[in-house]
Amino acid sequence: MAAEMQRFGMSEDDDDDEIGMDVKEEDDDDDDEEKNMTTPDMVGGDVGIVSTSSSNRFMQHHQFQEQLTPQGGSRRCRPQEEKERTKLRERQRRAITAKILAGLRRHGNYNLRVRADINDVIAALAREAGWVVLPDGTTYPSRSQGTRPAGCTPPAVVTLSSPHMPAEHTSPTSLRGISPGYQSTVNYNVSHMKGSFVSSPYDVSPSARSQSSAMMGDGGGMQSDPPLGGSMDSVQNRQVMDVSGKVQERDFAGTPYVPVFIMLPLGVINMKCELVDPDGLVKQLKFLKSVNIDGIMVDCWWGIVEAHAPQEYNWNGYKRLFQIVRQLKMKLQVVMSFHECGGNVGDDVCIPLPHWVAEIGRSNPDIFFTDKAGRRNPECLSWGVDKERVLRGRTAIEVYFDYMRSFRVEFDEFFDDGIISTVVVGLGPCGELRYPSNPVKHGWRYPGIGEFQCYDQYMLKSLRKAAEIRGHSFWGRGPDNAGSYNSRPHETGFFCDGGDYDGYHGRFFLSWYSHVLVDHGDRVLSLAKLAFEGTCIAAKISGIHWWYKTASHAAELTAGFYNPCNRDGYAAIMAMLKRHGAALNFTCSEISILDQHMEFSEALAEPEGLAWQVLNAAWDVCIPVSSENALPCHDRDGYNYLLEKAKPMSDPDGRHFSSFTYLKLSPHLLERRNFVEFERFIKRMHGEAVLEYQT
Numbered sequence: 001m002a003a004e005m006q007r008f009g010m011s012e013d014d015d016d017d018e019i020g021m022d023v024k025e026e027d028d029d030d031d032d033e034e035k036n037m038t039t040p041d042m043v044g045g046d047v048g049i050v051s052t053s054s055s056n057r058f059m060q061h062h063q064f065q066e067q068l069t070p071q072g073g074s075r076r077c078r079p080q081e082e083k084e085r086t087k088l089r090e091r092q093r094r095a096i097t098a099k100i101l102a103g104l105r106r107h108g109n110y111n112l113r114v115r116a117d118i119n120d121v122i123a124a125l126a127r128e129a130g131w132v133v134l135p136d137g138t139t140y141p142s143r144s145q146g147t148r149p150a151g152c153t154p155p156a157v158v159t160l161s162s163p164h165m166p167a168e169h170t171s172p173t174s175l176r177g178i179s180p181g182y183q184s185t186v187n188y189n190v191s192h193m194k195g196s197f198v199s200s201p202y203d204v205s206p207s208a209r210s211q212s213s214a215m216m217g218d219g220g221g222m223q224s225d226p227p228l229g230g231s232m233d234s235v236q237n238r239q240v241m242d243v244s245g246k247v248q249e250r251d252f253a254g255t256p257y258v259p260v261f262i263m264l265p266l267g268v269i270n271m272k273c274e275l276v277d278p279d280g281l282v283k284q285l286k287f288l289k290s291v292n293i294d295g296i297m298v299d300c301w302w303g304i305v306e307a308h309a310p311q312e313y314n315w316n317g318y319k320r321l322f323q324i325v326r327q328l329k330m331k332l333q334v335v336m337s338f339h340e341c342g343g344n345v346g347d348d349v350c351i352p353l354p355h356w357v358a359e360i361g362r363s364n365p366d367i368f369f370t371d372k373a374g375r376r377n378p379e380c381l382s383w384g385v386d387k388e389r390v391l392r393g394r395t396a397i398e399v400y401f402d403y404m405r406s407f408r409v410e411f412d413e414f415f416d417d418g419i420i421s422t423v424v425v426g427l428g429p430c431g432e433l434r435y436p437s438n439p440v441k442h443g444w445r446y447p448g449i450g451e452f453q454c455y456d457q458y459m460l461k462s463l464r465k466a467a468e469i470r471g472h473s474f475w476g477r478g479p480d481n482a483g484s485y486n487s488r489p490h491e492t493g494f495f496c497d498g499g500d501y502d503g504y505h506g507r508f509f510l511s512w513y514s515h516v517l518v519d520h521g522d523r524v525l526s527l528a529k530l531a532f533e534g535t536c537i538a539a540k541i542s543g544i545h546w547w548y549k550t551a552s553h554a555a556e557l558t559a560g561f562y563n564p565c566n567r568d569g570y571a572a573i574m575a576m577l578k579r580h581g582a583a584l585n586f587t588c589s590e591i592s593i594l595d596q597h598m599e600f601s602e603a604l605a606e607p608e609g610l611a612w613q614v615l616n617a618a619w620d621v622c623i624p625v626s627s628e629n630a631l632p633c634h635d636r637d638g639y640n641y642l643l644e645k646a647k648p649m650s651d652p653d654g655r656h657f658s659s660f661t662y663l664k665l666s667p668h669l670l671e672r673r674n675f676v677e678f679e680r681f682i683k684r685m686h687g688e689a690v691l692e693y694q695t
Helices: 002-007 028-036 054-064 080-107 118-128 180-191 278-289 316-327 355-363 396-410 412-416 457-470 504-531 554-559 571-579 607-620 636-646 672-685
Strands: 131-133 139-141 232-235 238-241 260-263 295-301 331-337 368-370 376-381 420-425 536-541 583-588 625-629 659-662
Touching (some): 118 131, 316 331, 355 376, 396 504, 420 504, 504 571, 571 607, 607 625, 625 636
């Protein structure tokens, strides 16, 4: 634009110096004014260089009234009063825009830096609306809205001119509307299509129709934004050909090797600590071994191993299972599961906490997490008893350490042989480092915000102590306007925009609440590191993605992640993991699958935004990241999404998952059609070439 204005003898700041920003909305009259301001060389008239002042432009404008237009006709210039009215309307529009943006900067509660400019405000608005804005300004819809463009390396574009024009190269165009998983193959096709201009796709949705369009500039440059198809158009003696047929998948051949594990069924070991159907399991594992799966993951349930009495451990079923795995030369990932199984999504068996713990709970229910209404959750022990000797003379931390030490001693040979590659340490409900803020057994349903779980006597004691140290003893209570399990943020006084979560008491409470979470992980992992010295340990964090687009991030706050829009709630967790040399296990939310069951727009959810924040927080401090799928996956689209997450093409540092665990082994997976797709998924995770890309 600056170059064109310089050609016309105009200053770029003529129309923008009133407000000082590049916001421009011109109507057709303004376009006519620019077209009439041609240089003497172009028109051939005896007119000098056009002055940059607006008054001189208006005086000399009458000299162009009878000049020919590019179409050969004549055109009468607009009266000066009409042009003045046009400029006045434009100034009014810009002034209104400036005030709107200034108000958003001041009152919008966006996560902006101190010296944020208008671009930062616009980027914040775009992110809230569900768009992804990169640091260089590249903007595209998030995956929940549409397919993501490949925004890193534009493909080389070759043009073929007409017989009357010399061949020339146009500026590269980005492949908009194609996810990173497809970019590599499309780039390959583009670079190998000689003698034709390949237009960049704009829409690859199933409803996209074959179209083609192009715009030619004076200098021969071309801009093209058609969807994929198989059509060919001629634009100003140039042939424009769309990529024909279906968009091909990204080729993962030669990419880094990502080990693939498979989670065994939750009930593979029964309550007597016996291996269920060992012969059938051996057949299934041999079948999996034939497609080069790396190993298995299995839960070592506290409620099974130490079921009847303190420090009486029964590992018999796990010994038999581990021997089978070693014979098949596979690896093991074991989970120290200090929570109950049953009542959550995907739980098909019931494994409670040890009987002797349940007996203690009946006489002292405060060992369990408690909500504001006093309802107890026996899914796992409250973190308030980490240092309280309420478990037959032991603290919860001591109980966890004794269990892990017994496992290490019992399976010493498997550690020495390297069969056990990773120990995932359970830190809360479902083995994840979070509060049980959304229990289905208490009536929670997606996308409810959940409730704070800090009302047992031990947690309240900690809260009151923190308030006294802070100098405000009356802060030693939870919020009384935080709603219920199935509330929406805007329905509460605490989580609504501008709500109490951002007040003095709210910030104190949330800081304490999240600090207890980090402290619990810190204590347990420090002992796990001691028990499993020389072996990789990991902690699991779930993706609480609903209400992520709101200012408060209510669902994350009740789960213990102090991550509102103006604060990074995951940095402290990553620093804690880094301190103990622990890896992160983060669950992927498969957008293509979840879209079939949940309405993201209603819940203002953003799984991709959350995943981007968590993964980068981990990678920024060099923490290995492993992952697993959140829901059953058997189709190619779901696998492609998992592959893109495991090996992000757009990452400039080439970072990728250290391993991936598939949930889980089932007869449905072993059906021929599903197993063929699974085998293909494993090969691509391993960086191997596959022969076909069509479904």
